[in-house]
Amino acid sequence: MKQLTKAEEDIMQILWELKKANVKAIIEQFSEPKPAYNTVSTIVRILENKGFVGYEKEGKGHIYFPLVAKQDYSNQSINKLVDNYFQGSFKSMVSFFVKKNDMNIEDLESVLKEINKKNL
Numbered sequence: 001m002k003q004l005t006k007a008e009e010d011i012m013q014i015l016w017e018l019k020k021a022n023v024k025a026i027i028e029q030f031s032e033p034k035p036a037y038n039t040v041s042t043i044v045r046i047l048e049n050k051g052f053v054g055y056e057k058e059g060k061g062h063i064y065f066p067l068v069a070k071q072d073y074s075n076q077s078i079n080k081l082v083d084n085y086f087q088g089s090f091k092s093m094v095s096f097f098v099k100k101n102d103m104n105i106e107d108l109e110s111v112l113k114e115i116n117k118k119n120l
Contacts, residue, residue, distance in 0.1 A: 001068070001076045002050050011043050012052060016070040020063050 004012060014029045015021060023041050027034050044064055047053040052073075055062040086092040094111065097103040103111075 001073065002052075003077075003080070004047075004050075004052070004073075007043055008047055008050075008052075011040065011047065012066065012068075012070075012073070015053065015064060015066045020065045022058070022061050022063055026064075 010030075011026060014026050018025065018029070021029075023037060023044060026044070027037060027040050044053060048055065048064075052066065052068045053064050054067045055064045057063075082088055082090055082093050086096065094103070094108075098108065
């Protein structure tokens with residue numbers, strides 16, 4: 001699966017939330033200053049070429065929808081992060097966040113509970 005740029009990810013986040021949308025509806029989800037119609041339309045076509053977005057014709061326009069599930073992309077992105085920055089070790093990644101004080105005890109306990117649920 002290909003990596004997305006920040007702009008592509010922003011649009012995918014909107015499509016994952018809306019499920020289906022035309023370019024105008026996508027633009028409405030952005031805060032000010034909103035991107036130009038042509039910019040969003042171009043990025044959506046790039047996402048289509050990358051296999052992330054499909055469309056159906058509606059009148060003279062298109063309604064776009066995600067072809068890749070958010071969970072699938074998230075898993076791939078996390079695995080790439082762990083591989084590239086933590087030598088493939090989730091333990092190293094968690095340790096990094098704990099050491100940087102970005103993760104408190106409650107967060108760590110929550111992660112441990114999720115791990116324990118998965119192992120049951």
